[in-house]
Amino acid sequence: MRVNLLDFDRDGLIGHCAGLGEKSFRATQLFRWIHQRGVADFTQMTDLAQSLRLKLHDCAQVQDLRVVSEHVSADGTVKWLFDVGDGNAIESVFIPEDDRGTLCVSSQAGCAVACRFCSTGHQGFSRNLTTAEILAQLWHAEHELRRRLATTERVISNVVMMGMGEPMQNYNALIPALRAMLDDHGYGISRRRLTVSTSGVVPMIDRLAQDCPVALAVSLHAPTDALRDSLVPLNKKYPLDELMSACHRYLVHAPRDFITFEYCMLDGVNDQDEHAQALVQLMRHGAGRGVHAKFNLIPFNPFPASGLKRSPQAVVQRFAQHLQDQGFVTTVRKTRGDDIDAACGQLAGDVKDRTDVGRRLARTTISISNFQNPSSKHEH
């Protein structure tokens, strides 16, 4: 079987080419043809020796993902559904803005974390993506968009690992993909513009700090363990105290001096004044020292199986104002691509569930009465 060269970061490609008897600068040339110029056909790589091109033709390929569908929203958002075999499909979303182009990338077919408010989580988990499958999402999107826009300039300036899956549970495939994205001979994305989002896999936050420090986002969604246990089941394994300590340690290595905390606004569940107050306390005093934080409030995209509702806009604004008044930079995420189901938590893809998560979730109910705040008089 021919090896897919999208499976390698540059060091990996250098190692692979060494096995073919080629020098490292040849591997770098090859890497640039693939990632900077989007060329998959070895015969077009004109500055490579003919002998290398023949070798590559025999034993290697640049294998793109198969596009199942593509939808372009009225606001310019593009959503691709890619086939990754065995009945699984994953999604990637390009979000154009005035000053940047962001690609949201998937890391797994499905997700085993099973967050209550997430339609991907409700689909269950099938398998980890390979490095090639992660990187091919960027390769495809970048070069396809360049062709359409008739430009040789870079279109995608930011990548967020926020699509389907928990990237930290696919760590070994994730790291080479991140390195290829950062590589100046690849996509040259800045560490500050490459974000890994995690629901809180604490040991992997520490490893990422050592192996490939990029911007970190944490899917928080609740300010107390009792509430978070019911929304993000992984919290039972890595409770808030451990998570906040890991965030604090990460900041020593991070390219930014803050962690972004994602907070999906759920009507009557986590969107009240006492939740905002508890959130402020957590950021100031969590794990004994607090964490420099920014907040990103996400309007929930309802789907029937969740049993949850989107917080009214006025409630979201009030929550944001409370955090801002306490000195925290807080943004409310614009919903993009609503008309093509490309907004956060709508990346459902198509997953052959091997974990039965969907059925288990359907049997669970959220225990919002678990919210423990002695000063709280609010009734849910």
Ligand code: SF4
């Ligand atoms: S929010 Fe993220 S971690 Fe949670 S189930 Fe969805 S994809 Fe998985």
